[in-house]
Amino acid sequence: xxxxxxxxxxxxxxxxxxxxxxxxxxxxxxxxxxxxxxxxxxxxxxxxxxxxxxxxxxxxxxxxxxxxxxxxxxxxxxxxxxxxxxxxxxxxxxxxxxxxxxxxxxxxxxxxxxxxxxxxxxxxxxxxxxxxxxxxxxxxxxxxxxxxxxxxxxxxxxxxxxxxxxxxxxxxxxxxxxxxxxxxxxxxxxxxxxxxxxxxxxxxxxxxxxxxxxxxxxxxxxxxxxxxxxxxxxxxxxxxxxxxxxxxxxxxxxxxxxxxxxxxxxxxxxxxxxxxxxxxxxxxxxxxxxxxxxxxxxxxxxxxxxxxxxxxxxxxxxxxxxxxxxxxxxxxxx
Amino acid sequence: xxxxxxxxxxxxxxxxxxxxxxxxxxxxxxxxxxxxxxxxxxxxxxxxxxxxxxxxxxxxxxxxxxxxxxxxxxxxxxxxxxxxxxxxxxxxxxxxxxxxxxxxxxxxxxxxxxxxxxxxxxxxxxxxxxxxxxxxxxxxxxxxxxxxxxxxxxxxxxxxxxxxxxxxxxxxxxxxxxxxxxxxxxxxxxxxxxxxxxxxxxxxxxxxxxxxxxxxxxxxxxxxxxxxxxxxxxxxxxxxxxxxxxxxxxxxxxxxxxxxxxxxxxxxxxxxxxxxxxxxxxxxxxxxxxxxxxxxxxxxxxxxxxxxxxxxxxxxxxxxxxxxxxxxxxxxxx
Numbered sequence: 001x002x003x004x005x006x007x008x009x010x011x012x013x014x015x016x017x018x019x020x021x022x023x024x025x026x027x028x029x030x031x032x033x034x035x036x037x038x039x040x041x042x043x044x045x046x047x048x049x050x051x052x053x054x055x056x057x058x059x060x061x062x063x064x065x066x067x068x069x070x071x072x073x074x075x076x077x078x079x080x081x082x083x084x085x086x087x088x089x090x091x092x093x094x095x096x097x098x099x100x101x102x103x104x105x106x107x108x109x110x111x112x113x114x115x116x117x118x119x120x121x122x123x124x125x126x127x128x129x130x131x132x133x134x135x136x137x138x139x140x141x142x143x144x145x146x147x148x149x150x151x152x153x154x155x156x157x158x159x160x161x162x163x164x165x166x167x168x169x170x171x172x173x174x175x176x177x178x179x180x181x182x183x184x185x186x187x188x189x190x191x192x193x194x195x196x197x198x199x200x201x202x203x204x205x206x207x208x209x210x211x212x213x214x215x216x217x218x219x220x221x222x223x224x225x226x227x228x229x230x231x232x233x234x235x236x237x238x239x240x241x242x243x244x245x246x247x248x249x250x251x252x253x254x255x256x257x258x259x260x261x262x263x264x265x266x267x268x269x270x271x272x273x274x275x276x277x278x279x280x281x282x283x284x285x286x287x288x289x290x291x292x293x294x295x296x297x298x299x300x301x302x303x304x305x306x307x308x309x310x311x312x313x314x315x316x317x318x319x320x321x322x323x324x325x326x327x328x329x330x331x332x333x334x
Numbered sequence: 335x336x337x338x339x340x341x342x343x344x345x346x347x348x349x350x351x352x353x354x355x356x357x358x359x360x361x362x363x364x365x366x367x368x369x370x371x372x373x374x375x376x377x378x379x380x381x382x383x384x385x386x387x388x389x390x391x392x393x394x395x396x397x398x399x400x401x402x403x404x405x406x407x408x409x410x411x412x413x414x415x416x417x418x419x420x421x422x423x424x425x426x427x428x429x430x431x432x433x434x435x436x437x438x439x440x441x442x443x444x445x446x447x448x449x450x451x452x453x454x455x456x457x458x459x460x461x462x463x464x465x466x467x468x469x470x471x472x473x474x475x476x477x478x479x480x481x482x483x484x485x486x487x488x489x490x491x492x493x494x495x496x497x498x499x500x501x502x503x504x505x506x507x508x509x510x511x512x513x514x515x516x517x518x519x520x521x522x523x524x525x526x527x528x529x530x531x532x533x534x535x536x537x538x539x540x541x542x543x544x545x546x547x548x549x550x551x552x553x554x555x556x557x558x559x560x561x562x563x564x565x566x567x568x569x570x571x572x573x574x575x576x577x578x579x580x581x582x583x584x585x586x587x588x589x590x591x592x593x594x595x596x597x598x599x600x601x602x603x604x605x606x607x608x609x610x611x612x613x614x615x616x617x618x619x620x621x622x623x624x625x626x627x628x629x630x631x632x633x634x635x636x637x638x639x640x641x642x643x644x645x646x647x648x649x650x651x652x653x654x655x656x657x658x659x660x661x662x663x664x665x666x667x668x
Contacts, residue, residue, distance in 0.1 A: 037387060038492055041576075043425035043561050044391035044485070046492050049383040053371060056390075056467070057378035058482050060436040062474045091377035102394040102480055133390070140396045146436055146480030148392050151378065158372055158380050227377050242375075 010115055015107035019137055022114060026101075026135070029118040033131015035097045035152070045133035047098045047150055055151035055158065057088035063143040071186050072205040074113045078120020079206045081145045084229070086128040087209035087289040089151035091227035093159035093218025096130040096211060098150040104140035120206075121147075128211045156218050164224035164243035164294035170309040171301055173213035173291045176232055177256065177278070178203035180285025181263040188267050197263050209289040213304060217293045220301070225293040231284040233324055236292060236309075236317045243294075246314030248321060253308045254282050283324060344449055349441035356448060356471055360435075363452040367465015369431045369486070379467035381432045381484055389485035389492065391422035397477040405520050406539040408447045412454020413540045415479045418563070420462040421543035421623040423485035425561035427493035427552025430464040430545060434482040438474035454540075455481075462545045490552050498558035498577035498628035504643040505635055507547035507625045510566055511590065511612070512537035514619025515597040522601050531597050543623040547638060551627045554635070559627040565618040567658055570626060570643075571651045577628075580648030582655060587642045588616050617658060 009017040010025055017025065027040045038046035047054075061067060061084070067077045082099060089096050101121055105114065125132050130149065138144075164170075182204030185193055193201050209227070217225055224243055226235045232249070240247045256264075256278035264277040294311055301307065316323065343351040344359055351359065361374045372380035381388075395401060395418070401411045416433060423430050435455055439448065459466050464483065472478075498504075516538030519527055527535050543561070551559055558577055560569045566583070574581045590598075590612035598611040628645055635641065650657065 038426075038494065042492075042494050042496075043422040043559075044389045044428070044483075044492075046387050046389050046426070046487070048387050050386070052384070052386065053380050053382050054388040054484065055378045055380050056432070056434060056482070056484065058392075058434045058436050058468065058470050058480060060438050060470045060472045060478065060480055062438055062472055062478070065438075065473055088377040092372075092380070094378070098390070100390060100392045100482065102392050104394050104396055104399075104478075134392065136392050136394045138394045138396055139399055140476065140478070142474065142476070144394065144396070144438075144474070144478055146392060146394055146482075148390070148434065148480075148482040149378075150388065150390065153380070158376075158378075160372065160376050162376075225377075 010111045012111055013107060014105055014109045014111055014114060017111040022137055025111065025115050026118045029115065029122050030132035031122055031126045033098050033133055036131045036133050039131065039133045040135065045098070045100065047133055049152060051153045051155050053153060055089050055092050055094040055153060056148065057085055058146060058148045059084040061145040074116035075120040076206040078117040079124045081147050082121045082124035083207045083209050083289055085147040085149035086124065086130065086211060087227045089149045090209060090211045090214030091225050091291055092151065093156055093214050093222065093225060094151035094153045095215050096128040096149060096151050098131050098133045099125050100134040100148040101132060102136035102146040104138040104144040106141055107139060109143065154215065159218050159222050159225040161224055161226055161239045161242035164239055164245050164311045166245055166311050166313045167297050168223055168294040168311040169297055169307050170236065170247055170249065170292065170294055170311065171305040171307045173304050174210045175203060175288055175290055176254065177260055177281030177285040177288070179207060179287035180281040181260050184267060185263055190266055194266065197259060197266065200259055200263050203288065207287060207289045210291060210304065213291050216302065217291065220295060220299055222293040222295055225291060228288050228290045228292055229286055231286045232292065233283050233317050239294065240315060240317055246312040246316055246318065247309060248312055248318045249309035251320050253306065256282050283319065344445045346445055347441060348439055348443045348445055348448060351445040353471055359445065359449050360452045363449065363456050364466035365456055365460045367432050367467060370465045370467050373465065373467045374469070379432070379434065381467055383486060385487045385489050387487060389423050389426050389428040389487060390482065391419055392480060392482045393418040395479040408450035409454040410540040412451040413458045415481050416455045416458035417541045417543050417623055419481040419483035420458065420464065420545060421561045423483045424543060424545045424548030425559050425625055426485065427490055427548050427556065427559060428485035428487045429549055430462040430483060430485050432465050432467045432484040433459050434468040435466060436470035436480040438472040438478040440475055441473060443477065488549065493552050493556050493559040495558055495560055495573045495576035498573055498579050498645045500579055500645050500647045501631050502557055502628040502645040503631055503641050504570065504581055504583065504626065504628055504645065505639040505641045507638050508544045509537060509622055509624055510588065511594055511615030511619040511622070513541060513621040514615040515594050518601060519597055524600055528600065531593060531600065534593055534597055537622065541621065541623045544625060544638065547625050550636065551625065554629060554633055556627040556629050559625060562622050562624045562626055563620055565620045566626065567617050567651050573628065574649060574651055580646040580650055580652065581643060582646055582652045583643035585654050587640065590616050617653065
């Protein structure tokens with residue numbers, strides 16, 4: 001990445017670089033992808049689908065809403081934009097094969113910012129095993145990114161939200177509440193972030209979903225799975241509703257770790273109930289892009305799948321058998 | 335479309351409707367698609383790919399840049415957003431199978447606007463044979479749409495930009511310059527638009543690409559094809575560059591029709607060279623989303639494929655053997 005030749009104009013603005021220069025600069029940094037038969041540069045891309053179907057998801061990220069250029073480097077924003085869509089593919093039990101990236105920005109944006117964004121996108125696509133096969137560019141006041149991810153099921157059935165059955169166990173792969181704690185630190189202006197807490201800020205600005213845990217869960221027989229983007233309880237609520245079941249989580253298995261408790265203590269406004277603040281991040285914090293799945297009760301789970309609860313007859317999500325009193329997950333437009 | 339039950343809150347704003355209400359309202363209006371095995375509502379969609387590959391393209395549309403809400407109805411914007419991506423699939427010689435739509439808007443946007451947008455998207459997807467299988471919603475100041483289109487090659491090879499050979503003929507399906515003339519009428523404030531010219535405004539705000547002409551061209555043996563989005567000469571320039579050939583078009587086959595000449599005459603500023611203005615629309619006007627293709631010289635072309643030129647050894651695009659002196663096609667960021 002970045003080792004290839006640079007395009008003339010990369011030291012100027014996007015307006016200096018021009019649309020074709022921008023596309024060439026982005027293309028030069030992108031992995032082609034093992035299954036790509038037509039990549040960037042034609043009207044459409046063509047990607048092989050060995051299983052006879054394609055898994056596909058799209059996410060839209062808008063400056064000021066999903067990222068801030070003063071909090072995140074272009075590189076980190078590229079990683080995050082890719083990760084959000086790549087995690088949606090993993091949550092179906094599929095492997096990632098390809099990304100398409102549409103970028104809108106002002107002509108005054110430094111071209112260097114766009115090429116660093118491309119390097120972040122390329123890194124995360126490569127980490128997930130995907131090529132970057134196409135996209136679009138446009139002009140807009142706010143930096144806007146649309147990332148479409150494609151995946152392949154390797155001849156398995158997709159793991160939907162709707163398959164959880166009473167008796168299943170609920171397990172999670174990846175951190176919980178780290179991205180929310182990192183956001184709280186950024187919003188509170190805790191600068192410099194203590195080294196012990198830098199992983200929380202990193203989780204917010206540069207999430208690292210456990211992509212291969214998705215296909216792994218499918219191979220283990222997962223009955224339902226979801227990407228935790230809105231918060232654990234909110235996303236388990238989607239699984240419960242789609243499956244027609246109740247999901248109960250055990251708070252003893254969701255105790256906040258040291259970093260979360262230290263982050264709560266470092267907030268300027270917090271004084272009284274640090275444990276409750278950290279617990280709330282674990283239960284309702286969004287944007288971790290960890291995976292939550294239901295498994296048959298006798299499943300031998302690898303260590304990274306931490307059992308946190310169980311599926312019951314009924315509806316809704318409970319914590320230790322009771323509804324959670326907190327503010328719940330995130331909703332757009334509210 | 336729209337015949338289904340309405341969702342509570344559709345008479346209010348997007349903030350009233352909420353994210354889940356918006357998704358439900360959009361989903362209720364969307365065609366499922368014949369090849370869809372998992373549609374809207376899970377982490378990703380799953381779409382069958384009978385040919386063992388998927389054709390995929392994405393387009394980003396931003397309010398103020400690609401559409402204006404005072405010029406176009408929400409319904410028309412939905413049609414246009416879908417058409418731009420669907421035409422990219424057709425230009426590969428593929429049939430459309432699925433769309434994903436991401437919408438960002440302000441919470442103050444009337445929910446009715448979003449549902450009318452959905453009806454336009456649904457209509458155009460249906461016209462092209464595609465289901466709407468997924469998407470995303472977010473909040474933004476400017477209405478922003480990202481449309482990802484998927485297609486299937488029906489076991490044919492994709493028709494790329496790079497296959498044109500000296501001796502081939504160049505033909506076009508669909509109108510040329512209509513969208514540009516419509517834009518000129520809108521920008522000049524020619525209101526009311528004379529009935530004879532309303533089709534030009536319609537071509538701008540609600541393009542109707544000849545989707546089935548794409549697979550038709552592939553079956554006829556087209557060696558190269560492109561969606562005309564930037565203007566005929568600019569897009570043929572992409573074909574010439576990718577194929578390593580010269581493309582010459584014959585102005586006698588590109589004479590502006592009556593509507594274009596009347597549109598030029600109706601512009602308040604135009605007085606002297608109406609024929610030149612109309613000719614420029616044909617040669618360089620963008621956004622028609624017609625298809626241009628190269629065919630072997632002995633191809634029996636159906637009537638809707640109008641022969642306009644030929645492929646020669648060399649490079650670049652010429653009109654009657656000479657470079658075109660006009661301003662050329664459209665570039666973003668300039």
